[in-house]
Amino acid sequence: MPDDLYQRYQAAHRAHQAHARTCPSCTDQARCPEGSRFWESFTRLQDAYLQRKRPR
Numbered sequence: 540m541p542d543d544l545y546q547r548y549q550a551a552h553r554a555h556q557a558h559a560r561t562c563p564s565c566t567d568q569a570r571c572p573e574g575s576r577f578w579e580s581f582t583r584l585q586d587a588y589l590q591r592k593r594p595r
Contacts, residue, residue: 544591548584555581 555577564571570578
């Protein structure tokens, strides 16, 4: 069974991508408030997942 943290970080990435496709304000350098929340959620979850995967 896939890792829950991995699944959550992938879902956050999909949510960010879906939003970015329809939001005229979001670019690679700037994001609207809603896009910023999606991006921050994605990066936080990705960082947590990658940190856990690093060898100790």
